[in-house]
Amino acid sequence: MKRFDVVVIGAGAAGMMCAGVAGQRGARVLVIDHARRLAEKIRISGGGRCNFTNVHADRPERFLSEDPRFVRSVLRGFAPSRFISLVRRYGIAYHEKHRGQLFCDDSSERIIAMLRDEMTHGGVQLWQDCAPSAVRARTEPDDGGGNGEGRGARYEIDTPGGTVLARHLVIATGGLSIPAIGASDAGFRIARQFGLRVVEPRPGLVPLRFDPQAWAPFAALSGLSLEVDIAVAAEGRRPTFREDLLLTHRGLSGPAILQISSYWRSGQALSIDLAAGQDVTAGLHEAKREGRAFVETVLAQWLPKRLAAGWLGQSAFADLAGERIPQVANRRLDALAQAVRAWSLTPVGSEGFRKAEVTVGGVATDELDPRTMGAHRSPGLVFIGEVVDVTGWLGGYNFQWAWASAVRAAEAMTPG
Numbered sequence: 059m060k061r062f063d064v065v066v067i068g069a070g071a072a073g074m075m076c077a078g079v080a081g082q083r084g085a086r087v088l089v090i091d092h093a094r095r096l097a098e099k100i101r102i103s104g105g106g107r108c109n110f111t112n113v114h115a116d117r118p119e120r121f122l123s124e125d126p127r128f129v130r131s132v133l134r135g136f137a138p139s140r141f142i143s144l145v146r147r148y149g150i151a152y153h154e155k156h157r158g159q160l161f162c163d164d165s166s167e168r169i170i171a172m173l174r175d176e177m178t179h180g181g182v183q184l185w186q187d188c189a190p191s192a193v194r195a196r197t198e199p200d201d202g203g204g205n206g207e208g209r210g211a212r213y214e215i216d217t218p219g220g221t222v223l224a225r226h227l228v229i230a231t232g233g234l235s236i237p238a239i240g241a242s243d244a245g246f247r248i249a250r251q252f253g254l255r256v257v258e259p260r261p262g263l264v265p266l267r268f269d270p271q272a273w274a275p276f277a278a279l280s281g282l283s284l285e286v287d288i289a290v291a292a293e294g295r296r297p298t299f300r301e302d303l304l305l306t307h308r309g310l311s312g313p314a315i316l317q318i319s320s321y322w323r324s325g326q327a328l329s330i331d332l333a334a335g336q337d338v339t340a341g342l343h344e345a346k347r348e349g350r351a352f353v354e355t356v357l358a359q360w361l362p363k364r365l366a367a368g369w370l371g372q373s374a375f376a377d378l379a380g381e382r383i384p385q386v387a388n389r390r391l392d393a394l395a396q397a398v399r400a401w402s403l404t405p406v407g408s409e410g411f412r413k414a415e416v417t418v419g420g421v422a423t424d425e426l427d428p429r430t431m432g433a434h435r436s437p438g439l440v441f442i443g444e445v446v447d448v449t450g451w452l453g454g455y456n457f458q459w460a461w462a463s464a465v466r467a468a469e470a471m472t473p474g
């Protein structure tokens with residue numbers, strides 16, 4: 059049987075990074091992936107240009123997890139600047155798009171090639187198109203077989219190429235999103251096999267669906283976009299995102315919806331500030347003092363003109379359409395401002411894992427040691443990347459989690 063210090067299941071972002079670092083630090087490493095093509099998610103990420111990190115991705119509050127302290131501890135060990143240095147060393151040109159998001163200038167393929175080279179420098183073996191059928195802990199102490207080399211194997215992995223032995227078994231199988239390109243629940247199954255708790259996985263960074271009938275009056279506004287503040291109405295300590303919102307013929311879309319989807323639970327209403335924090339109350343009263351403009355014309359200070367008219371016509375203030383602002387009582391202006399600042403809509407569902415960019419939930423952080431990413435109750439069993447209950451915001455945060463958790467594990471497995 060072949061023996062390795064480290065066997066990694068999953069050759070995606072986290073798995074490749076971990077293998078490369080562990081290999082370069084002297085470990086004998088095998089990476090196994092059931093897909094024919096390497097790192098499909100990196101390839102399609104960022105619209106083909108891979109938003110590989112975010113300069114603000116060292117902020118744990120920009121991640122969802124049961125335990126923000128766990129996230130903080132792991133992120134601290136590998137700052138975005140360290141990944142940026144690696145990208146620079148490979149001469150990969152990149153640019154900042156907005157809000158700290160870093161993208162390749164040409165193609166995601168450059169990041170895949172870089173990680174592949176890192177694995178080659180570490181002498182890593184890569185078995186692609188190879189689906190492991192079972193993993194188990196060894197019950198017998200391992201003397202290393204023939205010459206004693208690689209002694210201390212703790213796990214056995216059955217593969218079409220035979221059973222391999224590993225001292226460290228790293229699960230880097232990612233989340234459930236986009237099964238069409240190789241996502242599977244293997245990581246969660248392995249965690250449960252070893253008695254580890256899994257926080258119920260659900261789709262994140264996913265388009266939300268709206269009731270076609272309720273949306274019908276707005277369908278004509280399809281194509282409009284504007285910057286808004288968006289939050290889940292019910293959440294106490296809620297994050298609010300200032301992002302672009304896109305109106306489509308089926309509902310709302312764009313980065314604002316993707317961001318809030320990770321926090322949204324079925325049945326909850328969204329609260330949307332169409333004026334993105336501007337003082338609509340003061341603006342309406344000022345317009346009243348100054349002139350005879352129509353209400354929708356004044357609203358067009360903050361909203362695209364067609365939206366101002368369309369939204370007013372569908373709101374509880376429909377009677378103000380075609381009304382001049384001096385005719386409107388102050389109390390109604392206050393209420394109108396409030397409605398613009400907190401447009402409430404309840405999605406009927408999400409597009410699910412088929413369309414989600416990430417999986418929220420995963421292997422519970424209290425089952426893992428943040429210093430090693432290893433399971434407390436199964437020495438040598440390690441979980442990294444998206445399979446863990448840590449999910450980042452849109453904008454390079456999820457790759458940064460993959461890199462940081464991978465490096466933390468690789469360094470812990472290869473001390474000295």
Ligand SMILES: Cc1cc2nc3c(=O)[nH]c(=O)nc-3n(C[C@H](O)[C@H](O)[C@H](O)COP(=O)(O)OP(=O)(O)OC[C@H]3O[C@@H](n4cnc5c(N)ncnc54)[C@H](O)[C@@H]3O)c2cc1C
Binds near residue numbers: 068108111188230
């Ligand atoms: C469309 C899209 C765009 C995205 N864009 C961005 C972006 O620009 N920036 C960003 O930060 N994040 C982005 N993400 C999220 C990001 O891709 C993931 O968070 C990241 O790839 C997770 O890394 P990972 O290594 O944990 O998992 P993955 O990269 O998904 O890798 C998992 C690997 O495990 C393999 N695998 C799964 N099951 C098995 C099995 N049973 N046996 C063997 N192998 C298995 C898979 O084939 C895959 O190669 C995007 C995601 C999607 C879907």
